Amino acid sequence: MSAAQGTHLPPLLVVAAALISADGRVLVQQRPTGKQHAGLWEFPGGKVETGEYPETALVRELAEELGITVARAALTPLAFSTEAGAGRLLVLLLYRVHIWSGEPRPIEAPTIRWVSPAELVGLPMPPADIPLVSALSRAGCADLLP
Numbered sequence: 001m002s003a004a005q006g007t008h009l010p011p012l013l014v015v016a017a018a019l020i021s022a023d024g025r026v027l028v029q030q031r032p033t034g035k036q037h038a039g040l041w042e043f044p045g046g047k048v049e050t051g052e053y054p055e056t057a058l059v060r061e062l063a064e065e066l067g068i069t070v071a072r073a074a075l076t077p078l079a080f081s082t083e084a085g086a087g088r089l090l091v092l093l094l095y096r097v098h099i100w101s102g103e104p105r106p107i108e109a110p111t112i113r114w115v116s117p118a119e120l121v122g123l124p125m126p127p128a129d130i131p132l133v134s135a136l137s138r139a140g141c142a143d144l145l146p
């Protein structure tokens with residue numbers, strides 16, 4: 001790739017989870033007021049800290065945001081996307097999660113929802129989520145269950 005095609009932006013690594021319920025629905029949460037993309041729906045997750053494994057970061061974020069415990073072995077890579085903007089190249093890694101302990105509750109987000117793949121397609125989400133939603137809808141959430 002030539003320099004003209006490069007973004008010249010530092011990468012920002014973000015991990016996110018598709019929590020899939022036994023009836024094939026996926027959990028989304030609303031971004032809080034005051035944050036980038038406030039009010040839009042997103043997959044729970046967050047930034048990977050320096051020196052942190054992405055999977056460790058996701059386990060940490062799921063405990064902080066939803067109060068659930070997830071084993072690293074319960075995370076399966078599902079899809080990723082990239083988005084240049086706001087002075088960085090966002091690299092968003094989506095893992096599927098089908099086993100956790102605890103009842104997910106909105107600790108940092110104003111609201112959480114369990115939605116079907118069809119409902120997910122109609123939700124307002126950040127641009128980087130669009131390819132992730134396509135990957136989930138193509139597969140069908142229920143087909144991603146073990």
Ligand SMILES: Nc1nc2c([nH]c(=O)n2[C@@H]2O[C@H](COP(=O)(O)OP(=O)(O)OP(=O)(O)O)[C@@H](O)[C@H]2O)c(=O)[nH]1
Nearest residue numbers: 014015016035036037042043044045046047126128129
């Ligand atoms: N968690 C999450 N972040 C997403 C998604 N899609 C997307 O573009 N992002 C972006 O990825 C970045 C993650 O930021 P965050 O605010 O959730 O992460 P964090 O909790 O570690 O950040 P903070 O504590 O610094 O606010 C934001 O720029 C956010 O807009 C998504 O589906 N889930």
